[in-house]
Amino acid sequence: MTVAIDTLVTPDLVILDLEAPDRRAAIEAIADRLSAAGRLTDRDGFVDAVWAREQETGGTGMESGIAIPHAKHAGVTEPSVVVARVPGGVDFGAEDAPADLVFLIAAPAGADDVHVTVLSKLARRLVHQSFRTALREAPTAEAVVSILKEQIQ
């Protein structure tokens, strides 16, 4: 019944080294990756939606250095997660803690429960230090995906 995590995030949706001067630039770069993968038809509209959610929540960054910008948008063709590592860090609204691990969650306007279930499992794993460390240290995009697959059944 559930959807495997590796349909949501594929190696081409993993960015190992993202350089972004600010939050907006990071979101734009990640959205570009989604467009290139054919999972997003309205790049600008989607960026605006993610941005609006950032403003609403005061930023989706956590003290642990992760950020989970997210939006539901009609331009998203299939539920997707982009994993971006930002070695230089980028501000996502958490005090004194730039985010170096960004999970962008893109859901189509009518995302169904099975996808939501997988996404919330991912969110739950992110609370655990060991999981974050493994993702930060994974050598390749494929390794990132296989860690996710291992940890999120």
Add this chain to the structure above:
Amino acid sequence: MKLVAVTACPTGIAHSAMAAEALEVAAREAGHEIEVEIQGAAGGPGISAATIAAADAVIFAVDAGVRERSRFDGLPSVEVRTRRAIDRPAEVIAEVEAAAAEAPSRTAARPSPMAAAAPAGTSPGEQFRIWLMTGVSYMLPFVVAGGILIALGFSIGGATRVTEVEDWPALSSVFDSRVQLGALLFKIGAIAFSMLVPILAGFIAFGMVDRPGIAPGVVAGLIANELGAGFLGGLAGGLLAGAVVMLLMRINVGGALSKMMPVLVYPIVGTLVTGAVLVLLIGNPIADVQSGLTDWLTDLQGTNAVLLGLLIGSMMAFDMGGPVNKAAYAFGLASLDSGNFAVMAAVMIAGMTPPLGLALATAVRPRLFTDAERESGKAAWPLGLSFITEGAIPFAAGDPLRVIPALIAGSATAAAISMAVDAQLRAPHGGIFVLGLIDGKIGYLLAGILGTAVTAAVVVGLKSVHRDQAHADAGAAPREAVTV
């Protein structure tokens, strides 16, 4: 310590799940038990009323309104944003420990009536049904009180005469005059009846958003009455009121302002927006639909009374006191108001045969029923005779695919016969107790007896066929019907 927590965020995907995980981990590390309810898209089952009653304190880690918050009334609580629960879960746990220690020994948390009925995370269709049933269930005592008092008033003072009494009867006159005594009962009953739509609308909204929904919902129901939008208007008005308050609850305001929301903003803005939308936009179209429906059914009565009987009989039995049943009942009331007494007679007999037929079936074929059903069968006699269709629910809940068709067959039969013999009833309720008020008693009794017999026969027949599979195929049957 036993803790409960609710986490919620606007999309209900990420932050609520992370906060739940962080709180679970931190609570266990601190040696506490915890159960977390995630509200929103990723919600699992809600926390049971029993767990809440046993809990020592509650944590709200929320960026959005808490659904059915009153379940937790009386528990020491701590409220934080999800981010704080994610970043500093241990601090939040320490705060809730302090809150629990400070709180005076509390009285047992009062389980809300909704706690069992509407667990978070049910499907949208199921959720919708629960909302409507909440409204209908709170409306039912008004139906019974109003209906029976009006019926009694009619039997004591005469239907025509009591309705002609204009002023409230005085103490001195009620003991002298049967008409005045009847009028007293009638007028009290009529006041109860005038609340049907407001209570329906108010408690649909209550089912959706808890207490803040009641004021906008009740006002929506009063407006629906005023506009002539009736039962349909009440359904729509209640849903509208709930939706408006739901939106207001999503507005995040910080600090002191957040305390003003339930006291000032939900009642004022909720009522204003709901009322304005109802009056200016949707009220009159709904009133047109409602009167169109009534006109259509009334026309049908002229041209094909038996067909009308079959239709309203089926509606009365379909959900045994639910929204469809009440829609048919509302049509009966509207017909009474316009001086047409045949429809009410058919509605009442169709609402009586479901419990009666099942009671009869348990008496003649007890082996086909469980012990609990046989007990329900005994209670179903007086319920059916009193026109409380809900007496059939215990049977239908266990085996809907066999029971509901049987109920529909019997009720349709009863209502069609009642229409065919043109039985007339001037009271809106009362069952066997208003038999004296009915014109065409013999035909009416016949309708009731045959309807009861049909229900009993069909349910016995259906339960006897494939009896071995009685439980196994209850879920598979609809699929077969589609593929064959």
